[in-house]
Amino acid sequence: MLHVLYLVHDVSDPAVRRRITMLRTGGAKVTLAGFRRTATPIADIEGLLPIDLGATRDGRFAQRLAAVAKATVSLRAKLRGAPRPDLIIARNLEMLALARRAGSAFGAKVPIVYECLDIHRLVLRDDVLGKALRATERHLARDVKLLVTSSPAFIANYFKPFRQVAAPVELVENKYFEAAAIQPGTGEAIEGPVAPPWRIGWFGALRCRRSLRLLADFTRRMDGRFEVVLRGRPALSEFPDFHDFVDAEPYLSFRGPYRNPEDMAAIYQDVHFAWAIDFFEEGQNSEWLLPNRLYEGCRFGAVPISMGHTETGRFLSQQDIGILLPQPTAQALEAALGKMEEHRFGRLKARVLARNPRTWSYDRSDCSALVEKLRRLTIVREPLAAEAMA
Structure with a gap:
């Protein structure tokens, strides 16, 4: 059984739980170690007791660097007693900095996989800091065995032009995970709420102040024909007034x-x-990503709304589904949605449900294929006899 040491920047990130589920479903054993964004250590992630590397704070780059430096010193002791892994997966750049140290703690060279699902704005700067971070990433990734990322645009706009990672690339999209096997064919009928009001769901990591204001302006213009439901984890480091703002809006509600x-x-x-x-991160990461909510919403029949010029917009255009906005304004939203009625919505939803479910979801076979690809990275290839004699 493949044993993976998974090093993560935030053990409570829901995406971490999803990756652990995929690895274990595919037949791997997982040891989890990482930082946390909570005051106290987290006791359980999918039945695993994480090895706690300390607390970090969202949006505090200097503090996170200090935490990584501190963890570098204590990592050998933290990992004492953990079984030697066959493979290390380092999620994000800061964990890549710890991966080699973690490998040396086990007294052997352990293959490293670099998992990068966001391109931070700091590494894209054209100043001394940006260049230093990119140089650091190239150095740390110089002998990783595989790069795992979630959007083709990350490769085309960052990894390829900047030549950051020479390793092969594995695209693992932010798809929904299905426990049962996915059967191709027409999507199942999914009933939605009665309309109006038409309801827009914004779920997941809520970190975009501009989206919040845009949705507030639009729903006020529509005077109750549209409402917005927010769920997930608001990034209070980006808008500390999030709760007050939502509470003051008549057609916005946060449901935790x-x-x-x-x-x-x-x-x-x-x-x-x-x-x-x-x-x-407009013009950069935000234009390149294919977010979790894209796959999750389409999987359950919600019609996606995106900007037409982004990677998400191009993806939806290829699928011939969704609402694509030409400009990020309340007026554009009103033009696209303001006259929505049942017949039109039925057509929009039917196109989403008609797509192959594999477009939106991974199942057990995908998990097994991923783990098998990782397992092959651990195979030591012996030199041929002729090469050995040369």
Whole structure:
């Protein structure tokens, strides 16, 4: 059985739980170690007791660097007693900095996989800091065995032009995970709430102030024909007034966190549209990513809303589904959605449900294929006899 040491920047990130589930479903054993964004250590992630590397704070780059430096000193002691892994997966750049140290703690060279699912704005700067971070990434990734990323645009706009990682690339999209085998064919009928009001769901990491203001302006213009439901984890480091702002808006409501995958069907079937727009790192990461909410919303029949010029917009255009906005304005939203009625919405939703479910989801066979690819990275290839004699 393949044994993976998974080093993560935030053990409570729902995406970490999803990756652990995929690895274990595919037949791997996982040891989890990482930082946390909570005051106290986290006791359980999918039945695993994480090895706690300390606390970090969202949006505090200097503090996170200090935490990594501190963890570098204590990592050998933290890993004492953990079984030697066959492979290390380092999620994000800061964990790649710890991966080699973790390998040396086990007294052997352990293959490293670099998992990068976001391109941070700091590494894209054209100043001394940006160049230093890119040089650091190239150095740390110089002998990784595989790069795992989630969007083709990350490769085309960052990894390839900047020549950051020479390793092969594995595209693992942010798809929903299905426990059962996925059967191709027509999507199942999924009933939604009665409209109007038409309901837009914005779920997941809520970090985009511009989206919040845009949705507030739009719903006020529509005077109650549209409402917005927000669920997930608001990034209070980006807008500390999030709760006050939402409470003051008549057509916005925040309904707290949710469990993924347990609650996904219920929360998406309670809305008509899924907000798949993010201006948080406009022109960079936000234009290149293919977010979780894209796949999750479509899996359960919510019609996605995106900007037409982004990677998400291009993906939806290829699938011939969704609402694509030409400009990020309340007026553009009103032009696209303002006259929505049942017949038109039925056509929009039917096109989403008609797509092959594999477009949106991974199942056990995908998990097994991923783990097998990782397992092959651990095979030591012996030189041929002729090469050995040369």
